[in-house]
Each structure stands twice: as C-alpha cells, then as structure tokens.
C-alpha cells in the first residue's frame with residue numbers, strides 16, 4: 001500500500017478515489033473523519049488520506065491525480081478562469097459569482113499528491 005494523496009477535506013479524497021477508479025486503480029480512504037475525531041492531533045494528521053493497493057501503478061495513479069486536480073477549472077489561455085458548476089458558463093478570474101445563474105464560484109481544491 002502506498003499513500004498517494006492527502007487533503008484536509010474528505011470529500012476531496014473521495015473525488016481522487018473516483019478518478020483512480022475510472023482508471024481501474026484500486027484505492028482505499030483512511031482517516032476520513034467518519035470513524036474518529038481529530039482530537040488533539042496536529043492538523044496534518046487529521047487530513048484524509050488515499051492509499052493505493054498496487055504500488056506498481058503508482059506512476060500511473062500520480063498522473064491521473066495531477067490531471068484530475070491541476071487541470072481542473074482552468075482555461076489554458078487564462079489562468080484562474082473558472083467554469084460554473086451549475087450552468088457550465090465560463091467566467092473570468094475576477095468574478096466570484098456566475099453572471100448567468102448567480103451560483104458561487106467553487107472553492108479551489110486543495111490537497112497533496114505524494
């Protein structure tokens with residue numbers, strides 16, 4: 001087993017898990033906060049973690065995650081541009097709300113790919 005990804009939000013780790021599953025890579029989530037309270041652990045220890053079962057697919061799994069997260073919501077010509085999750089409208093970086101449907105800009109995804 002190898003820890004491929006960690007993030008402060010368990011939901012982010014489950015997005016990563018789904019991305020790996022789409023490529024046929026088995027993984028498990030640990031420390032997602034559902035079984036235990038963070039208690040007095042240091043913040044990094046409370047991060048949810050994604051572990052892959054087959055270490056021989058590590059390189060492939062890293063590439064999948066980089067593709068899933070680092071390219072998310074960014075227009076190649078306009079760094080920081082974003083796409084509305086509700087209506088699909090493309091918006092410039094200076095906008096925090098969709099001009100078409102009024103939905104809020106999605107939070108940037110944070111996490112660490114091992």
Ligand SMILES: [Zn+2]
Nearest residue numbers: 084087098101
């Ligand atoms: Zn919209």
